[in-house]
Amino acid sequence: MLLSKRRINKLKTSWKRLPGKLVTIKNLAIRKIQNKQVPKVAFKISGGLGDHIASIRFIRDFCSATGIDRYDIYCTKPAIVKWLQETEKKCVLVGDAKAFNKSLASQYELALSVTTALHIDHYAPGEFSKTSRNFSYHIKKIEQSVSRIIPIIQHHPYLDGYLGHYAATLGFRRHNHLHAMADIRYGGHTLNLPVDDSALTEFDLKPNSYITVSNGFDQDFHTDAHTCPTKAYPYHNDVIRHLRQRLPGVKFIHIGSVASAPLDQCDLNLVNATSLRQVAALLKNALHHLDNEGGLVHTAASLGTPCTVVFGPTLPAYFGYEKNNNIGPIECGGCWWMEKDWMSRCIRGFDRPPCMATQDPEAIANRVIKTIDESGEPNTLRKVPSV
Template sequence: MKMMMFGRGRKLFPREAEVDALVDQIAVRLQEAGSSGGLAARRMIYSIRITGGLGDALIIARLIRDLQRLLDNGAQFDVYFQSPQVIEPFFSVIPGFRECIHAASFHLTAPYYTFSLLANQFVTFVDEYMDHQFLIRNEPKVIRLLGNVNSVRKDIDKYIAAHPTLDGAFADLAVRGGHKRYTYLHEMMGIPYGGDRLPLAVDAAVPVRHGLQSGRYITVHDGWDNNFKLATHRPTKALPMQTWIDAVRHIKAARPDLTIVQLGGRVGSDIPGVDLNLRKKLSFQESTSILANSALHLDSESGLVHLGATLGVKSVVMFGPTNVEWFGYPQNANIKPKECGNCWWSTDTWMDICPAGYEKPICTGSIDARDIVDSALALLAAADSNPSPASDVTEPVSGS
């Protein structure tokens, strides 16, 4: 299947007639796969509706990987998302995966599954469509997971009901309890966390085609979630361009042996001074292959940071309005703003307009390029002195 271009491929918003036809097709396939042979012989097929962005999808892919392990990889599942082609590679490596489907048909097809999940910053079961009789008799583990979720949900239901407008307030509460974004869904369901890594397919030939040697370049990204409709040119979480320029210049001076490569799609800007600008020039799968072979990634808090963690690539991450304790991975260098910060979802327009009233966000503006450079050089030096074993590298696949 041809992948959409990173950041500029068309979104798949089907017409109503197309949705109806798709629902009919899915219903027939589910009935054929799961209904023959009586209750005990039926195959368990469930669905997951993901709301959010790229980072959310990666976190949820890890959840489904570990859910499938808990179920002995005996179930099958479909994934519903607004851009199904983009996230299909995250889930296709998990045993039991069937297909990624446009989110528009989720609520129409949910009654045909054994159970369905709604996953974002939280994970909940779609109770009205659960086949309790089948699950009690054949897969009581799922009933226990439902009990775990409902037990947690009692204390946080107001945050779930208001998602995403109270996400920032919930994160403040969660971090005081020692929780992290990348493991919280597992904790809600009571599933052991199996780690950040997923065996995503990467093409080792992609960096070579662009004159890059594995481990001898770093990637930078100036971008954000395409789903936010902004009135301004740059959102509050974007690093000031001058800070990017200064950081790139100082890193090049300190490590002239490394090539600096810019990744990204249609949102964001070109960073002057990079050695190779691949922004808007790659498919998402190609961008994944470039990132997978990078020595280090530099970014604001974005989906590519989650992708880097999934590939085993460390990042220097500049935080502004989002919560560093909630979103930060411990292996990364997570740079806090020197002033203000952590105001996400304090207003509905937090991505567009500084909630504190500043014309230019003071949080990202307070980050010093020197701190970025020092953090990058420290991570690079640590990697040079303790290189990852070959067996720990994401398995490449040959180019097509």
């Protein structure tokens, strides 16, 4: 049956409106026609910066355990993945997660969703399963782990709070729970992230002479510009004021892609003014990083920079890195995903969530000072308070 010109034009319009999906499928077809074999494994990643970093660590270690040497990634933040994978030669294609449907997943021997938990979207044992070391074993372990938490996975992200408690009860954290699901060894926090060290020259900074500060949040889950996200600590300015009295030679740099409020105590405001490479360089060379729980904490951990992290609705036992100052709430807290709008509204009805409002800025500053003192940095950065 021949198509009318009107129908053809309509199809062309639809093609233009869905470039990510159609071009991705087209690219797969081109690779097959040109005898460029499509990788046998694809990973789908969703969430914010921290979720992508945790997922990349898992992919790194999963490939090491199974011998996977080529794979494709479909994600919600392609720019972040391309940066994270810039030095990784195994990743062949980075596509849009919205294009990752059943038809596309079936192009692979294994299609695996990697978020706060693992989920197998497609698995058809074939040549790779037979030749890859331990591949079938780890797939079986994933299937067993998934079977225990199917309701959580089906209702992601609305039961993620329960998932965090569940993982912490088992002795795991955000950075290694995915590994536990697949029964693979965690290869450590460090990632070989591309950095732009010229950022220090551009902003007139020297290594270990400044502290980076962030009070940002994931805009995918909080879009109300008139309210402060519940996970954002409201007294960073007061913490910085206390730190200045003890560290007169140290600068304070506000970084991130978004801020919950201005930090006028900072010497330099670089919010939404740096590339991923530049912010990585700033974190890598920082004396310390001060933040609420978020993606830049995961980035700092990947670069070996110590952090002080103020927790409220999210769980320090799940999100915290062992060597960081993980400051848990004095009152309340842990309400992450108990209600759909948990990040926009205190579920107890307070204007300022008590989990954050009761955190003493001076006590937080003391924790930062203690960590810097123990790091052995030059005493010229410090000032002993007068008695």
